[in-house]
Amino acid sequence: MKLLVTGGAGFIGSNFVLYWLKNHPQDKVINFDKLTYAGNLENLESVENNPNYEFVQGDICDEDSVEKVMAGVDTIVHFAAESHVDRSILNPSDFVKTNVLGTRVLLDSALKNKVKRFHHISTDEVFGSLKLEDKNKFNERTTYNPRSPYSASKAGSDHLVRAYYFTYGLPVTISNCSNNFGPYQFPEKFIPLAITNLLEGKKVPVYGDGLYVRDWLYVEDHCRAIDLILQKGKLGETYCIGGLTQDINNLEVIKKILDNLGKDEKSIEFVKDRPGHDRRYALDWTKINKELGWKPLYGFDEWLKKTVKWYTENRRWWEDVKNGEYKKYYKKQYGVL
Numbered sequence: 001m002k003l004l005v006t007g008g009a010g011f012i013g014s015n016f017v018l019y020w021l022k023n024h025p026q027d028k029v030i031n032f033d034k035l036t037y038a039g040n041l042e043n044l045e046s047v048e049n050n051p052n053y054e055f056v057q058g059d060i061c062d063e064d065s066v067e068k069v070m071a072g073v074d075t076i077v078h079f080a081a082e083s084h085v086d087r088s089i090l091n092p093s094d095f096v097k098t099n100v101l102g103t104r105v106l107l108d109s110a111l112k113n114k115v116k117r118f119h120h121i122s123t124d125e126v127f128g129s130l131k132l133e134d135k136n137k138f139n140e141r142t143t144y145n146p147r148s149p150y151s152a153s154k155a156g157s158d159h160l161v162r163a164y165y166f167t168y169g170l171p172v173t174i175s176n177c178s179n180n181f182g183p184y185q186f187p188e189k190f191i192p193l194a195i196t197n198l199l200e201g202k203k204v205p206v207y208g209d210g211l212y213v214r215d216w217l218y219v220e221d222h223c224r225a226i227d228l229i230l231q232k233g234k235l236g237e238t239y240c241i242g243g244l245t246q247d248i249n250n251l252e253v254i255k256k257i258l259d260n261l262g263k264d265e266k267s268i269e270f271v272k273d274r275p276g277h278d279r280r281y282a283l284d285w286t287k288i289n290k291e292l293g294w295k296p297l298y299g300f301d302e303w304l305k306k307t308v309k310w311y312t313e314n315r316r317w318w319e320d321v322k323n324g325e326y327k328k329y330y331k332k333q334y335g336v337l
């Protein structure tokens with residue numbers, strides 16, 4: 001198989017490329033990535049000399065480079081996106097461009113080149129926000145109700161992917177997953193930001209009252225789910241992929257990280273809330289469990305501990321990332337903290 005991975009130099013994409021080459025060593029993998037601030041080829045150093053791996057730098061919005069890279073491809077796994085909610089609030093334009101318009105370019109090229117499968121990676125954020133007091137969860141039948149420029153742009157891309165299935169018969173599948181955590185996550189996201197700030201002796205900024213709830217999925221569990229969808233998923237279908245946490249809020253997550261690093265709650269700093277902050281996400285993964293036999297294997301406490309260890313042992317990776325552009329962004333977002 002010749003697999004095209006878009007956004008393969010980002011957090012989940014690079015974990016997926018490593019996972020795929022390890023578990024499907026006979027396949028060819030092309031990683032097509034623009035290398036925005038979030039793309040980092042260091043994540044892929046261990047495979048850069050693998051003859052079955054190729055990196056091509058390019059923008060999914062650029063029709064010519066997409067058309068070129070698509071030659072001979074059977075399967076696409078589309079991760080490339082602007083992915084950070086806070087940045088989408090500061091500047092929505094790149095989100096609409098890459099996430100909506102870029103996805104359209106890929107879909108047209110996939111159609112023209114008769115690819116056998118277009119798998120689109122989406123998010124549970126397209127479903128909106130649940131109430132803290134509710135016990136219900138999002139599932140594949142939940143109505144879309146995105147509330148940030150990021151989630152609205154992801155919702156737009158999901159709709160386009162489905163439209164290409166119904167209108168043109170493009171063989172697509174879609175997955176909507178919850179918050180991933182694990183190695184190589186850019187330290188603008190909550191867990192790596194918290195761990196690396198604490199390792200630098202800084203405080204952790206907690207938005208609002210800190211009682212926001214996310215569903216946490218270890219990144220390798222996510223990669224296994226995509227693998228199963230590619231093998232056994234039904235065309236035109238959507239699968240929700242969630243983790244093993246039960247309504248754990250941000251303060252509880254931070255306390256676990258503090259415990260792991262032997263620090264106390266004096267390292268927490270409550271800061272101004274995110275505008276339109278979604279209160280609670282929870283994801284029901286019954287469909288992919290029943291139809292494809294997937295379930296998450298990695299429990300939160302154990303794999304959070306391993307993630308903290310990974311950041312502790314890979315200081316150079318995140319110290320390199322946390323300079324230049326990152327410093328400017330951090331100052332804009334958090335002030336002097």
Ligand code: NAD
Binds near residue numbers: 012013037124177181
């Ligand atoms: P990320 O920000 O770490 O990586 C995104 C990658 O896409 C980067 O390598 C970047 O260089 C590349 N990219 C951005 N714009 C591009 C363009 N125009 N052309 C080509 N490449 C481009 O993102 P992530 O956290 O790994 O997320 C990957 C995908 O998974 C995204 O589609 C995101 O919406 C989705 N998702 C992420 C999470 C999560 O918790 N991180 C959860 C649900 C869904």
Ligand code: DAU
Binds near residue numbers: 085122207213
């Ligand atoms: O749910 C899936 C989504 O998860 C993905 O689609 C997105 O790409 C990914 O970024 C993530 O979005 P969130 O907004 O949930 O993740 P983030 O890590 O930014 O924030 C997690 C929670 O922590 C959220 O309630 C906001 C809060 N937070 C975040 C940051 C960066 C803080 O309290 N302080 C912070 O500094």
